[in-house]
Amino acid sequence: MEKLGLEPDEKQISRFLAYVKLLQKWNKSFNLTTVDTTTGIISQHLLDSLAITKYINVASVVDVGSGAGLPGIPLAIMLPGLSVTLLDSNGKKTRFQNQVVMELGLDNSEVIQSRVELYRPDVVPGMITTRAFAPLQRMVKSCEHLLHQGIPLLAMKSAGVDRELEEWSRTDWDIRVEELGVPGISAKRYAVLINEKR
Secondary structure (H helix, E strand, C coil), X not given: CHXXXXXXXXXXXXXXXXXXXXXHHHHHHHCCCCCCCXXXXXXXXXXXXXXXXXXXXXXXXXEECCCCCCCHHHHHHHCCCCEEEEEECCHXXXXXXXHHHHHHCCCCEEEXXXXXXXXXXXXXXXXXXXXXXXXXXXXXXXXXXXXXXXXXXXXXEEXXXXXXXXXCCCCXXXXXXXXXXXXXXXXXXXXXXXXXXX
8 A cells, every 4th residue: 555655544454454354255155256365355456446546536436336345445445535425236236335334334435226327416426436347438328427417437447448449439538548556466457537528
């Protein structure tokens, strides 16, 4: 975390470790992730999610297709002043998220079971985050009703993002791609920031 420029306190470290343990426990029955070792979860899920912290300069995010709560739960732990909505259509995954929110006392987090296409928040969030949710074009189409309200999208992507960008056919979006450095991971990771052109 120091390599990411982050300085969690003891309470945050305890919450991170509790989250890892809960993920391992629930994974045995719910198949939340193919990575189940402690070091694997820390590097490939926890640190990977926290690598986008520097881009979170808003008061609230909605984490679309949150799955096991990634990146939403690590962000909620690291940034207690951030309001985080964990959005997923899968009941098993939202049950896990609710358990984490309850056990870790994450008062800044809310779990909603819904498809993003049907999601109509009462308060417009500051940013949309996604990780391993869908190809870029499909992701933008699913979130379009939110993006049209001026909400930026931060999509976490791996090396295959080059191919997705080559297939991108629309010109009504501003797209910026930045490489993420994730400690313990040699594979390429990227933050893709998408805004509707004004």
